[in-house]
Amino acid sequence: xxxxxxxxxxxxxxxxxxxxxxxxxxLAIGLSVFIFAQLFATYERNHxxxxxxxxxxxxxxxxxxxxxxxxxxxxxxxxxRVAPLMNNELTEMKISPDSMT
Numbered sequence: 001x002x003x004x005x006x007x008x009x010x011x012x013x014x015x016x017x018x019x020x021x022x023x024x025x026x027l028a029i030g031l032s033v034f035i036f037a038q039l040f041a042t043y044e045r046n047h048x049x050x051x052x053x054x055x056x057x058x059x060x061x062x063x064x065x066x067x068x069x070x071x072x073x074x075x076x077x078x079x080x081r082v083a084p085l086m087n088n089e090l091t092e093m094k095i096s097p098d099s100m101t
Contacts, residue, residue: 056094060086 013020048054064073
């Protein structure tokens with residue numbers, strides 16, 4: 001039964017070459033995008049997991065909005081002067097001394 005399905009599939013591929021090529025190319029592109037998205041999501045979820053207390057680690061981002069209205073820019077870094085201010089203002093937050101330099 002499976003042999004018959006394979007024979008029919010090969011005959012259809014050879015008979016409709018352009019249609020088969022478009023379908024196979026679309027399938028390959030779809031699978032590669034899916035695999036890339038899965039790898040990216042896995043990396044983003046687990047890249048800080050090896051630190052002790054990883055569930056309490058947060059990232060501080062800088063949101064720059066120019067006055068000229070040219071768009072918003074989000075940076076994944078802040079100036080080092082922000083750490084002591086955050087330590088004084090947010091008493092429930094623990095900041096590592098290494099992050100204050």
